[in-house]
Amino acid sequence: MFILWSLSTVIVEVPxxxxxxxxxxxxxxxxxxxxxxxxxxxxxxxxxxPSFAAxxxxxxxxxxxxxxxSQALVYDELxxxxxxxxxxxxxxxxxxxxxxxxxxxxxxxxPLLAWxxxxxxxxxxxxxxVLCALVSAGLPExxxxxxxxxxxxxxxxxxxxxxDAPDGWLAVLRGALRHLRDRPIARRLLVLVIALTWVAALxxxxxxxxxxxxxxxxxxxxxxxxxxxxxxxxxxxxxxxSLAARRVRDTVxxxxxxxxxxxxxxAAALWAHPAxxxxxxxxxxxxxxxxxxxxxxxxxxxxxxxRATVTSIAGVxxxxxAILAFAGWAAGSVHLGPAALFAIAALPYAVGAGAMTVRASxx
Numbered sequence: 001m002f003i004l005w006s007l008s009t010v011i012v013e014v015p016x017x018x019x020x021x022x023x024x025x026x027x028x029x030x031x032x033x034x035x036x037x038x039x040x041x042x043x044x045x046x047x048x049x050p051s052f053a054a055x056x057x058x059x060x061x062x063x064x065x066x067x068x069x070s071q072a073l074v075y076d077e078l079x080x081x082x083x084x085x086x087x088x089x090x091x092x093x094x095x096x097x098x099x100x101x102x103x104x105x106x107x108x109x110x111p112l113l114a115w116x117x118x119x120x121x122x123x124x125x126x127x128x129x130v131l132c133a134l135v136s137a138g139l140p141e142x143x144x145x146x147x148x149x150x151x152x153x154x155x156x157x158x159x160x161x162x163x164d165a166p167d168g169w170l171a172v173l174r175g176a177l178r179h180l181r182d183r184p185i186a187r188r189l190l191v192l193v194i195a196l197t198w199v200a201a202l203x204x205x206x207x208x209x210x211x212x213x214x215x216x217x218x219x220x221x222x223x224x225x226x227x228x229x230x231x232x233x234x235x236x237x238x239x240x241x242s243l244a245a246r247r248v249r250d251t252v253x254x255x256x257x258x259x260x261x262x263x264x265x266x267a268a269a270l271w272a273h274p275a276x277x278x279x280x281x282x283x284x285x286x287x288x289x290x291x292x293x294x295x296x297x298x299x300x301x302x303x304x305x306x307r308a309t310v311t312s313i314a315g316v317x318x319x320x321x322a323i324l325a326f327a328g329w330a331a332g333s334v335h336l337g338p339a340a341l342f343a344i345a346a347l348p349y350a351v352g353a354g355a356m357t358v359r360a361s362x363x
Contacts, residue, residue: 001056002204002326006319008060013067013319017312018172020069021305028065029073029136036062037129044122062129068311070094073141075299075307080142088296092245095292099239103232110225176306176313189298190310192254194317195352196291199265199283199345201322205329206234206280208338213274230277237281241288251297254290255356261286262349269343283346 020028039058042051074091078084105128112120180187210230214222261283268279302310325345332341 001052003323004053005056005060006323006326008057009064009067009319010316010323012061012064013312013315014173014309016061016064017068017176017309017315019065020072020308020312021172024141025069025073025308026136026139026141028069029139030133032062032065032069033129033132033136034062035065037126037133038062040122040125040129044119044126047118064312064315067315068308071295071299071311072304072308073139076304077140077142079304084300087299088249088292089246091296092242092289092292095242095288096239099235099242099288103235106228106231106235110228172306172309175303176309179303179306179310180313183301186298186301186310189251189294189301190314190317192294193291193298193314194321196258196287196294197318197321198325199287199342199349200291201318201325202329202342202345203284204326205338205341206231209269209280209342210234210277212338213272213276230274233277234281234284237278237283237285238288239285241285242292244285244289245292245296248289249293249296251293254293255353255359257286257353258290258349259353259357261290262346262353265346266343266350269339269346272339280342287349 016028036059039055039062042058043055045051071091074094075084075087078087078090108124109121112124116123180190207227210227211217211222213230214226216222264279264286265283268276268283271279298314299307299311328345329341332344336344
């Protein structure tokens with residue numbers, strides 16, 4: 001199911017990014033959660049394997065409509081106000097708010113299930129998507145180069161006629177690829193953003209890691225409530241890391257920080273003690289901070305006319321990495337437990353962080 005979800009995202013990610021660079025980004029942000037909510041409604045009304053498969057595909061489409069679109073809208077609106085330097089702060093706050101939402105959803109799930117069962121959880125999920133769409137409808141959209149309409153920013157290099165031509169879709173995509181080809185720094189930042197999602201993709205398996213810290217699934221200590229409590233600790237670490245981007249956004253620090261996070265994750269996983277969840281929280285906080293900083297640096301080097309498309313290209317890379325992570329977990333879990341798999345997954349970060357630190361010191 002996870003691989004089907006990611007494959008669907010790979011197929012629609014770039015087309016929806018081009019769509020966001022040609023039409024109203026706010027409307028796409030409204031449509032995205034409604035499409036996702038339709039998948040949740042399908043799960044609620046007719047829960048079955050085909051329904052879950054279709055629901056994951058709808059979730060992928062809805063997520064792709066927002067992926068890249070939200071970053072592009074936020075950055076361009078800040079740029080119009082002359083405040084693009086505040087993108088990292090706001091992006092970190094958005095990521096922290098999302099993590100708080102996860103904590104809230106996790107905390108509400110238990111009493112909600114006790115009160116109304118599976119149906120109540122499904123209705124609540126659909127309602128959350130509708131509320132998200134309503135909030136998105138209130139976002140500002142002042143315009144951008146190449147989008148058409150009054151009040152547009154006409155920065156140099158934006159060929160509006162080309163974008164409005166019948167083959168404008170291809171023009172946007174070609175412009176995005178040309179931008180990455182001509183700007184090596186943007187290309188390297190794109191690769192960094194993609195690479196930082198390697199361990200993040202494994203967050204679906206964090207409950208299994210928390211369960212192993214509590215003695216395994218056969219242990220009486222590994223109750224759903226205890227696992228949920230450890231998951232909240234990890235989410236708190238992610239929140240702190242995201243908020244740290246408000247104060248620290250030096251890309252030179254990404255290498256050493258990622259090395260620290262990888263070391264913390266390896267040590268915590270191999271310790272296999274409930275207190276080790278603090279190390280996992282530190283690791284995910286560091287990775288979250290690094291992702292916000294790298295994304296902000298990438299957005300600083302993109303043109304408005306192809307911003308969402310380039311960000312969606314990053315999204316495709318992230319989903320490919322996720323598929324590799326899911327497949328690696330499936331193959332490795334035959335022989336190894338969650339702790340060993342998380343430790344192995346962190347090793348590439350430790351090696352890569354060392355290379356990044358050496359490169360940065362030389363430069």
